[in-house]
């Protein structure tokens with residue numbers, strides 16, 4: 001199925017209007033006009049199963065969220081330099097979902113801004129400038145944060161204060177203790193910084209390591225690394241932009257699986273189910289120094305409409321018991337993928353937590369050589385079956401499976417059948 005004339009024209013128009021920095025997914029890009037639950041619809045009314053979009057976490061266009069947004073935008077929308085009620089109600093409800101040590105929340109519009117704010121607060125509080133991230137991390141778009149987001153590619157020069165360390169990869173650990181290895185890398189990065197006169201400020205990690213290739217296990221592996229950064233006077237910042245809001249199926253946050261309390265937590269994406277709401281939660285003593293030095297004002301962050309949306313998202317997560325659903329359906333996805341792996345040698349590893357699942361494709365199970373080409377074929381083959389998925393990891397050979405949390409067992413079975421079918425097609429042509 002090639003690109004239709006209509007889409008060809010739209011792509012040309014995009015290039016003319018939006019310029020060259022944007023990238024579309026797929027050899028044959030998809031065009032959507034409507035979303036509902038776990039489905040996205042193209043202009044011909046064909047529905048695509050969404051197994052990828054963690055933003056529309058409670059389902060595309062959830063009526064409760066849409067109603068809250070519409071209701072509040074008809075009443076009041078302004079910034080945070082007036083007294084409004086919604087931000088306080090939302091802050092109270094959100095903070096109640098965190099350990100008591102994390103006593104303040106600040107609102108932004110994007111995960112990038114949340115990380116940028118955490119970056120500034122960490123520098124102010126510690127007096128250090130050194131940051132440690134993983135080798136293929138993505139944390140956002142600001143100058144400071146893009147320069148600690150190596151997944152942006154070769155064109156990005158990391159800042160001199162940034163050190164990268166290998167992701168905690170259990171599949172390729174060769175029997176070594178993942179947590180100890182990860183901590184040893186943190187200590188080496190700290191030693192390297194200190195040797196160059198850079199004082200460590202923080203270890204910043206996405207607690208599910210999404211762009212690195214999805215690394216979830218064993219739960220608890222982050223503990224020694226966090227101890228190492230704290231020993232050096234640095235902070236631990238948990239980037240919950242991807243795993244947060246129930247996705248990992250056991251609690252609200254990915255860091256909970258590690259039995260840790262971060263010093264700061266950043267969040268975004270699913271927080272507003274598509275509306276730009278993001279934020280940062282922190283230990284009050286960290287923000288005290290920051291607040292003494294400077295004021296923070298984010299024109300749109302924490303506005304009444306965004307807070308109403310954030311509140312409605314929390315309602316749905318609770319009312320529809322979506323954390324438990326993530327656990328139940330995620331287990332079905334992982335079991336199903338492991339069964340498929342018995343028939344298809346290409347699947348070398350299945351891992352994840354709740355509805356954040358990674359399936360790693362390898363050309364050879366002994367050498368674990370990444371099957372990059374076959375992964376691209378699988379992603380594009382699924383697209384042709386109207387199933388949306390993408391790949392991550394340094395060799396782009398890890399299926400990134402993170403559907404809306406309202407994904408049902410039937411949706412999971414539909415996805416598994418499609419994967420099995422496409423892998424069978426690929427096997428025929430290999």
Ligand code: PMP
Pocket residue numbers: 109110111112113115138139140141206210239241242268269278
């Ligand atoms: N952190 C992580 C882990 C992310 O995945 C992203 C977005 N892909 C961000 C931060 C940045 O969020 P935003 O795009 O909302 O700025």
